[in-house]
Each structure stands twice: as C-alpha cells, then as structure tokens.
Amino acid sequence: MSKITKNQKGLQFLLMGNEAIARGALEAGVNVAAGYPGTPSSEIVETLSKVAKEMHLYVEWSVNEKVSLEVAAAASFANLRALCPMKQNGVNVASDFLLHLAGSGTRGGLVLVSCDDPGALSSVNEGESRHFARLVEIPLLEPGNFQEAKDMTKWAFELSEEIKSIVMLRSVTRMSHASGSVVYGPLPDKTAKGYFKSDGFILDPDTGPVISAPVGYKHVVQQEKVKKAREIFESSPFNTYEGPSMPELLIITSSACTLYSREAVRLLGLENRVGLLKLGTTWPLPPKLLKKHLSATDKILIVEEVLPFLEENVKVIAAEEAKEIGAKTFYGKNDGTIPMNGELNPDIVIKAFGHILGVSYVPMTPEYEKKAQLTAFTMAPNREQTFCPGCPHRASFWSIHQALQIDNRQGFVCGDIGCYSMAALPCGFSTIRTLHSMGSGLGVASGFGKLEMFGMNQSILAVCGDSTFFHSVMPPLVNAVHHRANVTLVILDNSGTAMTGFQPHPGLGVDAMGGEAPPVDISRVCEAIGAKVEIRDPFDIEETRNTLSRLLKEDGVKVLILKQICALSPEKKGKKKYTMSISETLCIGEECGCNRLCTRIFRCPGLVWDKERKKTRIDDVICSGCGVCSLICTTGAIIRKEAV
C-alpha cells in the first residue's frame, strides 16, 4: 500500500506538492484522472496511476491536453469526479474545449490543475495560465503551501459541484516539485455511479444535453456561477492575513510567492510594519475582503509570478472603491518594483522593501558577488545542457547535421518539444532553427515547404518525438501531404515520452495504469496519410545519413523514423551493449586531423578529455556502452567490444 492511500485522518507525511494535490483528489473521492505529461505537473497523474487499481480509479495519459480535458469532462457529465492536470501551456492546447466547457457547465466535480513554470525551468515559455480563468470565466484557486495544495484540491471538487462549473487550481514549479508537511484527512467511501442523463429539458443543467448554447442564456448562467463563487470566496479560509491591523505596507500575494514574501519579512524583522494578505481564491477576487484590507493601509506591494494578474485585478477594485477608501500607492510589476518576468525569490522581495520602506539589506556584498562569479567561471566544470550518454538523439542529430551540410543548400530543422529540443544547442550541433510548441515543427516546415515559388531553395526538415507525433503532429502531416509541401519529417522514436519522465503513449503497448493496450503504429499512420516512410536505427549513423541524404533530394513529404529506445528506459538502463576503450597510440587528440572531434564536437558526457595526457578517455561510470562514438572517431582510436 502506498503512503498516498493510507486511510487515517491526522497522519502526517512529507509530500511533494503534486503528491499533495493527488492526495487531495483522493480525499475528494476522485474517480477519473486524465492528463498529458508536462513538467511540472506529471507526478499528479503518475501518483494516481500507481494506486489506480487499489483506489478503483480510471487514470489515463491522453494523447494531448485537449483530449485529456474532454475525457475528464465526460466523467463529470456522468456524475463522477474527475481531475485533469497539465502544465501551463497545456491549458492553451485545451483552451477551446475549456471555453465551451465553461459555457456548458459540469456535473460531477471537475478540477483543472494547471502547473505553471515561472522562469521556464522546464519549458520554452513562461506563459501564465491564470488569465484563462478570467478569460473563460471560471473560478481560480492558488494554494500557498503544501497543506493547502491538498486541502484546496479537495475543496475544489465541492466548489465545482456547488456551482456546476469546472474549477481551476493553479500551482507553480516550486509548489509542485518542492515538498512540505501535510496532515491527512479521511478517504471517503465511493458510491458514485456513472450515468449520463441528457434527455431532460434542454436548459436543465442536471438532466438536459450538455451544450454551451443557447449562448445568450448560458453565458448569463455562467456569469452567475462566477458571482456565486465570489460570494463564497469572501469568507474562504484560504485567504489569510498576518500582521498589524494598520500595516505601513500591505503585501498581497499568492502561491509560492507567499513563502518568498514571508521569508523576506522575517529576515528583515518587519513583522510589525508589514502585513501579508495571502490570497488563495484569486479569480474572481472577493471585493469586500479586499476593500477591508486596502482601507487599512496606504501602500500596497503585490508579489506574484509571472504577470501582474493579481495586481491589475486588485487595482480595478481599488479604483472602484476609491471614493470610499481613498487613493492608494501600488508597488508591483507595472512600476518596476518587482520584475515582470522570471521566477521570484526572497531577495527580490527584500529589494522591494528597500525601495519602499527604506530598509537596507545586502544579501551579498559586491566583492563577494564578483569573487563568486569569477570562481564559478574559472573553476566550476562546464555544465551546459546536453543529451544523456547513449541518447539516440545525439546520434540522430549527428547524422542530420552531416546530411544537411553535405546537401549544401543551407537546410535547417524546424524543431519540436521534447528532449530533442536541445538540438538547438551545440549538444545537437545547433541543427534546430525554429522551436515553438507541440506539433509546431512540422506545421512551420509545411509552410516553408511551399515557398519555392518565392525563390526559396533550402532543404527543409522537421523533427518530432513519438509522443509528440500523437499529440499534434498528425494534422500538419496531413496538411503537408495534401498541399504537396517539400519537407522531410524525422520522427525520433525512443519508445516513450522521455522528457517528462518516460510516461507511455499510444505508440506503446501499455497504458498509464500498467495494463496492456493496443499500440498505434506510427509508420502505418504516416503511410496512410500519404507520406513516403522509411525506418532506420539512428545508431547506424552511416546508413541513417545516406538515407537522409537521398530523401533530401526527393520531392514531396518524406518521413524517416529513427527508432532506438531511450538510454534511460527500464529495458536499457544499466546495461551496456559495448565495452568502450581508447587506444592512446591511435588517438591524435588536438592535432590537425582530429582536433578533439569526440570531446569538442560530439561531446558525449562519457568521453573525457585528459588535459595532461592529451588524449581522450572513457568515463566507465557514465558511459552507457552504446558504441556510437567509435563510429565517429576518424583514426579508429575509440574501440568498442561487445559486452559479455
């Protein structure tokens, strides 16, 4: 039995934020959880999938976030409780359905958990998902600590059923992936039965069809729900205040920024001067509560990530109440006190105090900062982003790069999202030249592939992973084939959704709960769409390069599937196919004729340049034994032997 399913009220555990959210859903009696892997949200579905059988849950890794929300919504329509977690840009993918779902309403409690990534620690954007709540007009909750992550998730289901609307719960990386103490509540007996009643009166939310039309009527109903939530929020225990009754400065904050703000106040000993209003219900804002706190001070500092969402909404209330409460001075992002981008930390809040209250606190003297930077630069080992030892992507991009250079037509690769996104960097020989969102690589390439009539003569490639293929690459593939774009799609099939933790996807024979599932064959899908398909092993770099060189010269849509399982997959991890060694007599290292091709360009972490001996050597601990480096060495100095 997992710690997450212990049914004993009052038990205390150290839980990751995502685990706390999962526990909260369990305490709410959740029946269905569907999502698409996305950092920092993935552990929520993972945690629930591990206990699915025990807790009689249906847990699914859907093909993309839009479908995952649809799957969760179906459960809600059938009077069951459903949870749908995703990362911030997953909400963008699901947004069209979300808009209509907000209009149609829900039945069983439905909670959308959006995990934002301020600072883009694991993303190529730091887009904010909070605005969706305001945009599609649904309530928004933000837990400010790990206990709240559990409690608010549980309560979100109750709120959702009370107003018959989807409720959005927003977390951030530092909440989802950090850990804290959580006290358990009881687990309920689940008696819910799934049945979709839809033959009632057309406008009846419980028995009629679930449609967002007639819009005129339904939109009004939807806005009433939001108003009701706002009433409830006025007395929510998740909005807390700590500090003097008439603070010199009021901080309004939410989410992980609560912790930064609290720490900053404590560090400077400002508990008597600064009040902290932590909001857990951040859309719609409860106006009475805010009016009460705004009137107790003249200065307000709003600390939040990433954009001034709270700030601008608070200012609206302040403007509306100005006649009664007077004009206030606001500090936040719009006036530059807090940065408009990136992740925050206690030092940033401390700096704001310095600016507003005139307190000085230097976290680091300039001399120390300079010394630290110099030391880091000269003495810390180079830690640029790179592929794992044995990663098939390194081999794939080696061949792609060679093929493009030899093709000599200034060809380029439109990239997509996954570990292979790093091919925009030197570890992938800087081959990727455009990078946006899931499935966009081929979409953009499909556009480039039609520009020949304007004189564009460059070779166009797109890359995507196997999971990405199912997520959103099929539509642009149809587009490219039907519109006869001259593009080559390279599908990097490493048999899993690797970047986010090796979750399964429809191309594999297993589902989220570990059960058998029929795999969907990528090559046959591509052929059915009308592309020319070839499959190769990227570890055979010569064959891969020759195939790609040939395909680049052909017209039409070509798909090259490079199939080799991820180095970190359970099947491969810890097993070496080859034992690697270096012949020091053959290694010419820095000389003209090599110039450290393996350690300077190829740069697998398993290859180390020995500065004293001026030779390459193999780090046996890191080396995964894939053998590819021996194929690129020009003098045959890297030797591979089949491991016994």
Place this chain on the structure above:
Amino acid sequence: MEITIKGQHALHEEVRQAKFCTGCGACVNLCPYHAAHGDQIVMLHACDIKEGRCYAYCPRTPTDMDSLRKQLFNTEDMMPEVGAMKGFYVVRAGDEKLRSGAQHGGTVTALMILAMQEGFIDSAIVADEGDGLLPKGITVNIPDEIGKKGKSRFVVSPNVAEFNALAWVGGRKIGIVATPCQALALGKMRAKPVPTHAERIDQLKLVIGLFCGWALSWEKLSALIRSKGVDLKDIEGMDIPPSKYQLLQVYTKKGTVDIPLDEVDPACVRGACHYCPDMTAEFADISVGSARLPEGWDVAKGWNQVITRTSLGEQLLALARSKGVLEFRKVPKGNLERLKKASMSKKKTAEKNLAIRNGQPKDNINMDSQNPGLDNV
C-alpha cells in the same frame, strides 16, 4: 615572401566564402571537418586549430610561387609562359583500342597504365562520375581499370580528397591525374608546410597534369544539358574542340549533341576559375593536353601535346617510347609558340580579373577575399 598559415575559419572566409574555391579537394579527408559533395566543398563542423593543413595545402591561399618552383623543379628548365619544361612532345597511345576508350590521344591513360605496370605506382587516382555527372575521385589498382575511366570531364573532380584518404591509410605509391589547381595543391603539400603527418605526401609518386582553360560548375552544366533534353544517364563523354568551333559536344548513347559554347562560357563556368593563371598544370611531373596539327582538328583530336617537367616525367616518357606504349610524331613548327601564347593569354586574363576584383591594377599576387566574387562557384 612571408606566408602565414592560418586555420579553417580563415580558409572558409578567404577562399570558400570569397568564391575562390576551385573544388580541388586538397582540404578534404585530412580531418572530419570538411567534405566534398560533387564539385563543392562543405564545412561539416568548426575547427579552431590555429595552423591547419587545410589552409596550408589550399591552392588559393597565399603561396610563395618562386620558392615552390625552386623546390620542385630545376631553375634551368623554367619557362615563364608554361612553367618548367624538360621536353615538349606530340604523342598518342600506341594501342588503338585504348585511344578509342579515352580522350583525344589517350596519353594520360597510357602513361598511368605504364607507370602501374612498371611499379612506379600501385594506385592511380582518376576522375569518375556518380549519378548525373556528379564528379568524384576514385582509386584504381588494376591497370585495366584505368582504361575504363579515360574520358574527360569538364567539372572538377575533387581528386586530391581521394589522395588524402589513400595517403592516410599509408604504404602506397600513388599516381594522380590532376588539374592545374590540384597539381599546385599537391606541389604545396610536397613542400611540407606543416609538420603534422607531413610524411604522407611521400607516397605521391607521379602527378600527370591536364591542360585546363576553366572548369564548369556541375550544377549549372547539368541544368543546361538537361534543358537540351539529354538524360544525364545517357552521357558517354564530352569534348570542347578548338575555339573556332565554339561548341561543347556531348556524346550520348543516342548520338552527339552540340551545345553552342556561348551558352556554356561564361554562364556555366566555375567563377573561381577566372582567377587562375595556370593553363598547363605547371606543378605536375608531366602535363598533357590536346594537340594542334596542320592537318586540322579531325586528325589533331586523336593526339596529345605533352610537357615533361621533372626527371621522372622524362623517364616515364622515354620508357613509353621504348615500349611502344606511346607513338611520337614530330612537333609541328610553331606549336610551342602557340601553346605559350595561349598560356600567356590565360595568365593575362587572370591578372586582369584579379585587378578588377582588388581594385588595384598591378596586384596579381593577392586575391582580395573582401571583394565578393562571381555567382558560380
């Protein structure tokens, strides 16, 4: 003259980007950072070595010609118009069958076969064609096979790349058919400018140079030929007869196709060739070209003019004569003068083009990489 040897970046900037690259292949197969694709040289990855063999061997980087000539040839043999000359001959292959399979008099083919049979060389590097006229160098180890690769190409085949690959393996005696720029590159290599792997050039035993006016760009030439309705797979050979004919003749399985020379020159000419002052492959052991005879082109097209430059060249030719491998005829009066005039004309054109490019009327030594060149590379 003080020469600074630089690295790949300078090579890329001063030669490739400046469109001076002749596609000779000297920078390829020395290391993993360059590759040849047809008649183009491509950079695979960036190399930061300060003094590279690629830069040192390239015929288009600054060269101390005087010093090089002194190293490779006898000063007494030097002729300013056509380089070192020990002897000047009009010859053709003695074997009629060999002649029909080769170009013009079949002299290059015959000499290479002789050199291999006599043990001067064990490997011959000649030009070959891949799909659709795409040039590449290949190594041939059997005398009979040399005869099969005897036709002329008008697109540069990066033969020096093949030499580099072969020399890397080691233990060979290599003969090579070279254009003037390739002979120059090999000459620079013979001078051993960089110590790294310098001994590899010792495997080069024989350079047979080809007279050359210019080379054609593969991309432009194949497009032109295709536009005349010729399937590149059907091509058996090509020739450019003496200038009065103003033709490029393409011999196909379905017959000969005549293309007016003005569609070929200058439209398909490789831009870098406009700056070349070497018509007779001055850095080879033996240089061979087509002959001019009083009987006219119909007869002359079956003969070659040959310049021997080194004692090896003389030795090989004498051997060819004694074994009947080559037939000799008396050199017509005025032939050498005509050749010198033609060669000087190319030198003057090169000088003029360089001057235009550099904006300096007297500058015929420095190729100004700052001035972007012509469209065809």
